[in-house]
Amino acid sequence: MCAQPVTNTKEVKWQKILYERQPFPDNYVDRRFLEELRKNIHARKYQYWAVVFESSVVIQQLCSVCVFVVIWWYMDEGLLAPHWLFGAGLASSLIGYVLFDLIDGGEGRRKSGQTRWADLKSALVFITFTYGFSPVLKTLTESVSTDTIYAMSVFMLLGHLIFFDYGANAAIVSSTLSLNMAIFASVCLASRLPRSLHAFIMVTFAIQIFALWPMLQKKLKACTPRSYVGVTLMFAFSALGGLLSISAVGAILFALLLVSISCLCPFYLIRLQLFKENIHGPWDEAEIKEDLSRFLS
């Protein structure tokens, strides 16, 4: 076919089909080919403040990790009595629990069918198991070097931040893995504390801050965005304050990190949108738009 002379192009019009024999070479295309080129169909226009608002999820998670580490530091140094932490945790959990139902007027609870009895059972399971295992946790890593424990905790907390479900639709996201890594890190760190009561309260606190707090956040963000912004700011400042009491340099660095994530990164994202060159055309692979499920059943 390629060897055929292209003499009668004027008479025969080229068609973009394969099921008929045409007097053109295989790689021949018409002038109309590029007419169907489209650019940036799916590109979205971002509003700066909306992006800043969305980035607050990351801020919250960073602050959670920071608060957890700061509290652990206080416990390890003996500056914070475990009873105080337990009382504060219990009070804030109760407030959060009441808030959780109040925000949407019990809508979510009715939908999921979660009863209060089941909540109580879960809480009892947490408390019992943690209390029962706390002596084991205390002696668990005695013979392991402290540096190994620190390294392991750092890796696990980093993994927690990486795999956390920030709302993005990606394959790497796994909220299960992220929560498990956080619990692992908290167990590792708790085993370094001086007494088994400390370990018990540390692990309980980890559950509150890594498992329960994000659930409340999500609901706050969905129902009352204004109060969510306020809570985020308060939380960030308290984390910064806690870090400042330990090390000023660390606090400054952490503040810089928070500012860059909440202000600089959105700005950069919007700037980079200008350079977006996404082309679409007939060469794209086929996409089935119609719902085919009725044929399958």
Next chain:
Amino acid sequence: MVLKAFFPTCCASADSGLLVGRWVPEQSCAVVLAVAHFPFIPIQVKQLLAQVRQDSQVGVAVLGTWCHRRQEPEESLGHFLEGLGAVFPHEPWLRLCRERGGTFWRCEATHRQAPCPPGEDQVMLIFYDQRQVLLSQLHPPAVPPYRHVGADPTSPGGLAAVFHTVARCEALFRSDRFDEGPVRLSHWQSEGVEASILAELAKRASGPICLLLAGLLSLVSAVGACRVFKLWPLSFLGSKLSTCEQLRHRLEHLRLIFSTKKAENPAQLMRKANTVASVLLDVALGLLLLSWLHGRSRIVHLADTLIPVADHVAEELQHLLQWLMGAPAGLKMNRALDQVLGRFFLYHIHLWISYIHLMSPFVEHILWHVGLSACLGLTVALSLLSDIIALLTFHIYCFYVYGARLYRLKIHGLSSLWRLFRGKKWNALRRRVDSCSYDLDQLFIGTLLFTILLFLLPTTALYYLVFTLLRLLVVAVQGLIHLLVDLINSLPLYSLGLRLCRPYRLAAGVKFRVLEHEAGRPLRLLMQINPLPYCRVVHTYRLPSCGCHPQHSWGSLCRRLFSGELIYPWRQRSDKQD
């Protein structure tokens, strides 16, 4: 077409006469079995052949004539021999002639009838030793070689026909030199059986004795099969103790030996003989051991050394445990778990030592009675030794089982909790790992347990490793003993002896030596028997053993060790039937 004539060497110096044998048309070869001498009456020769044919189911016929010229050529004899062809019609008619001096042979084969063109075929003369061929048993090669169309007699099929013919016509050779029959035959003859009163008595007595012993043995096995032994603890013990297995095995052997049924084929006969040889050797070695043990109060010495050795082993184990309870090899062990496990095992050893000391006054008597069992055979004594080792190292076995169970629990728990850690689960229906959404409390408890198990794993693994090594040592010793027992049980001693003293009895094939190869004369070859190689003798006639074969390959053994499954040295009763 080349015609092969197999001629027995013992007939080479026989007087002139008729060639009696079998014609194998597929191989176009004639197997000469005997020479019938002059003078004879043709009808008597025919009667004799008919009788042999009936006995042996082999088509024996007169193949031709044999002429041995000792003196001057006699013209009349030549004519007479030619005339015989009309009396005994056979196609083709062989005429074999040996000239004076024995160096000059002539051989002709003539076809007298259509459709074959009249004329003479070329004849190849192959001499064979009739006695060796008669007694030998041909073993076809394990892998049949590629066979040509119209194969020469060296191919297994042709040879098998020759061997078969000679072996079946034993009736022809039954008459010895001193027999005077109506027809004088010349073939291989035994020197005559020397009559002995003892041999005759033994032959007569063997029947009733076999019957009596077979009855006794069936009585013993009936007692063994009694219902009391089928109850739980006894049957379990019987299946686990190697002594019981060995006794059962020997009982089967004895029943085979004393069975009144006659062996049907040479393989069964050989197996019976091998069993007899194995049992005899076993008992002889056992008696030797017995006389060594019970002489010069060796039993007392043995008993005096046995208890201190057991004590010493226990002490060494205690030292090992104390080492493990410290910081062995600088490993990071969990101190609390280490202490718990170490104390648990130490208490076990303490129990064991007190048990040994309780036993010590009786050890000598036990040993004396055990020593008596050697008269049943060395294998029984060795099996008892293996069982005693198993009993004396019971504490090691216990440690191993505890360690393995604990380790297995940890490994299984860790593997399933690791799936939970990643948010996956094992789908038993689809046999694959699926993702799964867990509840919060499930995740929490799972991760808590995962962390604890992960940090406790090195301690358990170290205990498991040390006790597995000890266990493997014991298993290796027991395996060596079982290997020895198996060797005695399954070695075909009779066949090996036969191969050593009478190599021609077990034939692997034949080889030909050229006697004379000159133009115008028939090619003369001498057939010699190739003996079977020793490894094939062992392979072919190996007696079935109790199945001491390792159950696992090395790879699967390592896998089982890694996953903490128990390793048993006990031999499993093999279902393989011979």
